[in-house]
Each structure stands twice: as structure tokens, then as C-alpha cells.
Amino acid sequence: MAQRRGPGPRGLSRETRGAAALMLLLPATMVHLLLVARSGPARLLGPPPYLPGLEALWSPRALLLWLTWLGLQAALYLLPARKVAEGQELKDKSTLRYPINGFQALVLTALLVTLGVLAGLPLEELAEMLLPLAFVATLTAFIFSLLLYLKALLAPTSALAPGGNSGNPIYDFILGRELNPRIGSFDFKYFCELRPGLIGWVLINLALLMKEAELRGSPSLAMWLVNGFQLLYVGDALWQEEAILTTMDITHDGFGFMLAFGDLAWVPFTYSLQAQFLLYHPQPLGWPMASVICLINAVGFYIFRGANTQKNTFRKNPSDPRVADLETIPTATGRQLLVSGWWGMVRHPNYLGDLIMALAWSLPCGTSHLLPYFYLLYFTALLVHREDRDERQCLQKYGLAWRDYCRRVPYRIVPYIY
Numbered sequence: 001m002a003q004r005r006g007p008g009p010r011g012l013s014r015e016t017r018g019a020a021a022l023m024l025l026l027p028a029t030m031v032h033l034l035l036v037a038r039s040g041p042a043r044l045l046g047p048p049p050y051l052p053g054l055e056a057l058w059s060p061r062a063l064l065l066w067l068t069w070l071g072l073q074a075a076l077y078l079l080p081a082r083k084v085a086e087g088q089e090l091k092d093k094s095t096l097r098y099p100i101n102g103f104q105a106l107v108l109t110a111l112l113v114t115l116g117v118l119a120g121l122p123l124e125e126l127a128e129m130l131l132p133l134a135f136v137a138t139l140t141a142f143i144f145s146l147l148l149y150l151k152a153l154l155a156p157t158s159a160l161a162p163g164g165n166s167g168n169p170i171y172d173f174i175l176g177r178e179l180n181p182r183i184g185s186f187d188f189k190y191f192c193e194l195r196p197g198l199i200g201w202v203l204i205n206l207a208l209l210m211k212e213a214e215l216r217g218s219p220s221l222a223m224w225l226v227n228g229f230q231l232l233y234v235g236d237a238l239w240q241e242e243a244i245l246t247t248m249d250i251t252h253d254g255f256g257f258m259l260a261f262g263d264l265a266w267v268p269f270t271y272s273l274q275a276q277f278l279l280y281h282p283q284p285l286g287w288p289m290a291s292v293i294c295l296i297n298a299v300g301f302y303i304f305r306g307a308n309t310q311k312n313t314f315r316k317n318p319s320d321p322r323v324a325d326l327e328t329i330p331t332a333t334g335r336q337l338l339v340s341g342w343w344g345m346v347r348h349p350n351y352l353g354d355l356i357m358a359l360a361w362s363l364p365c366g367t368s369h370l371l372p373y374f375y376l377l378y379f380t381a382l383l384v385h386r387e388d389r390d391e392r393q394c395l396q397k398y399g400l401a402w403r404d405y406c407r408r409v410p411y412r413i414v415p416y417i418y
């Protein structure tokens, strides 16, 4: 997502036009991927097999299913939580409170789905409904962000995201005006970031696995690996839910169309692309190769989790014995920067681990098609852009100390390469 800027002297700025183009391009890309994944040639860069008419996109049954899903996840969010965490300090010096019950929501959803399947719920039918479901999710994201934009017009300036008041309605609609839109204690951004989309993603994967079992007698090893790896990723995100309170999305970004669409539609319907591809293009995979892929995923997860935990532990309590011995750089703000451990290896070790896992998720799909590698390509672009945005913010925040950190840790994501 681009830096927020106001309109230029001659109407829409370049950034606004770029953001508006993305608003059309991203849903179109999602539909393209959904169509191509089930087509014979599965060519990422070729034309879609056909252009879907409204009858292929619109289904009242999909709408009902989607609204039921949102309602269920909202109800699980409102259940009593094992812990209530405090977010980062806001502009007006207040802090917000967040329920930590995401993992509980995942377990309860799994229980309900298991009971449903045992009672005859045809979960595998989801595999045939992805297109209309993605369409209603996009529609909901659009209507929802419109309502959020209107709500933000009444919000005090202190509640707006940094730059959320660019004065350009298109830009503000897309990137979001309000930082933490809430009704009562229900926090929309926090809810959307971790619940309906992420849990929806593993549910879609499971439906694709069941559909494969129906078609071929049993799920393939490749399908098991993709399901297992991505379940681990989502389970970990929900287990470590509190850690999301220090990510850029929560502390800095407004909640507009980009994030609402990303959370509700893009994540479940494009992050499940490998499982979609495998359903229609079964791939042979032997145990030796599967073991190597598991090892790659384990290495990625180890780096991702190690780096994120080290930073979160340090930010919560720098004298925690697990991080107290690490070398640091003091900054004028009173906060310190880690310069040894994971954060002394590269400046974004968590991105490195995430990218290694992305590779492991694509490898079970073989190397005959580029399509299953879409996630790796998109994710590399997203993280390079994100890292650039984060570094500009850190330079502004920490000034000379950040320059010193960059000098001592010269590589951004991949040691000796980038």
C-alpha cells in the first residue's frame, strides 16, 4: 500500500490513480486465479478460460452461507476470552483492549464443522462455490468499507490513521480513514484481520481436500502437505494473536477497502490457490521429496516464529531473560533496537522465514506450472514494498539510530543478497 498523499494540483495524484486501479485490479486478479486454477492448462499468464457472467458470480445461497459464516465468527469473537490484552498507546495517550480468543474460535469452529460433517453437511460442495463466495465476499468488503468511510466522517481527528485524512475521498476510502473503527468494544479491523478470512482459508482448504477424497478415493500427499502447512500457519497466527497488536496493520494503517478486501476476500480465496490447483491437477509426490519440503517449511517456520517472538518479547519487556543478553542500539525515543540475534542477521528476519514457508507451500504442486507459485511471487512483492514502507517510518521515528542499525545490519531480507 502506498504512502498517503493528498491530491495534486491537477486533480487526482499518481498515488490516488494507482490505488483506484488496484481496487479494480485486485478483485479481477482474484477471479482470474479462481478460473484458471480449475482450467486444464492452468496458465497464470494466459487469458482466463471464459469470462463469467453475473449468473456464475451471483448466488443467493453463497450470500447466505457467507453471512452465516461472518455471523458465526462474530459470535465466537464475543465469547468470553482467556485474556484481554492492551494495544499500543494511541495519539490521545489512551489504549484499547482486545479479546484474546482467536485460537478458541478456531477450535470451536473445527468442532462445529466436525459435528456438521458427521451429521451429513456436504462441506466438499464449497469447492464448487468458490467463485460466487469470492464475489459476495468482495461485495461485502466494498459495502463495509463504504460504511466505515461514512462512520469515519464523524470520528474525531485523534481517531484517524496517520495520513487517514488526506482530503482525497477516493484515497481515504481505499486506504481507510479511521485507525481502529469500533462499535462498543467490537473492533472491526482486529476481527477481520484474524477471524473470517484466516479461518475461512483453512476451511476452504479442508473442503478441497474432502472433494479430492470424493473424486479420487483419498487425498493426495501433496494436498495433505499444503493443508498441514497452512493450518500450522493459521493456528500459529491465532495462538500468537496478541502479537498482531504491534504489527503495522493495527498500529498504523487505516481500515479501508484495501485491508477489508485483503482480509475478507483475498486471503481465503487466493491463499488457498495451491489446494485449488491440486484438486484439478493432481501431482505425484514421493516421501523423499515430501520430507525435503517438510524440512524447508520447518526451517521457514523456525525463523518466522523465532524472529517474531524475539521482537515481541523484547518490546514487551527488554529485561526478559530470553532477550536481556542481546546487543541493542539506544534511540532518542527511549526505545532500543535489537542488533544481534535474529534482528542482527537481516533487518526483516520474520519476512525471510515467511518467504521460505511460501516456497514450501508451492513445492508440493510440482514445477510444471507457474500458477501455484503465484503466492510466492505476490508475497515477495508485498513484503519488499512493506519493508520499504516500514524502513521509511523507522527512519522518521529513530533517525540516526536507524541509520546506525542499517550500517551494522546491511541486508534487508536475504543475507548477502538483498
Ligand SMILES: NC(=O)C1=CN([C@@H]2O[C@H](COP(=O)(O)OP(=O)(O)OC[C@H]3O[C@@H](n4cnc5c(N)ncnc54)[C@H](OP(=O)(O)O)[C@@H]3O)[C@@H](O)[C@H]2O)C=CC1
Residues within 6 Å of the ligand: 246, 247, 248, 249, 304, 308, 311, 315, 335, 336, 337, 338, 339, 343, 347, 348, 350, 351, 354, 382, 386, 390, 393, 394
Ligand atoms: N501472510 C501474509 O500475507 C503477511 C504476513 N505478514 C507477516 O506479518 C508479520 C508482521 O509484519 P509487519 O507488521 O510488516 O512488520 P514487523 O513485525 O517486522 O514490525 C516492524 C516493526 O518492528 C520494529 N523493529 C524493526 N526492527 C527492529 C529491531 N532491530 N529491533 C526491535 N524492533 C524492531 C519496528 O517497530 P517499533 O520499533 O515501533 O516496535 C518496526 O516498525 C511478519 O512476520 C510478516 O512476515 C505481513 C504481511 C502479510
Ligand SMILES: CC(C)=CCC[C@@H](C)[C@H]1CC=C2C3=C(CC[C@@]21C)[C@@]1(C)CC[C@H](O)C(C)(C)[C@@H]1CC3
Residues within 6 Å of the ligand: 026, 193, 194, 198, 233, 236, 237, 244, 247, 249, 258, 259, 261, 262, 263, 266, 267
Ligand atoms: C493485495 C492485498 C489486498 C493486500 C492486502 C494485504 C493483506 C492481505 C495482508 C496485510 C497484512 C496481513 C497479515 C496477515 C494476513 C494478510 C494480511 C491481512 C497475517 C494475519 C497472516 C498470519 C500471520 O501470522 C500474521 C498474523 C503475522 C499476519 C499479519 C499481517
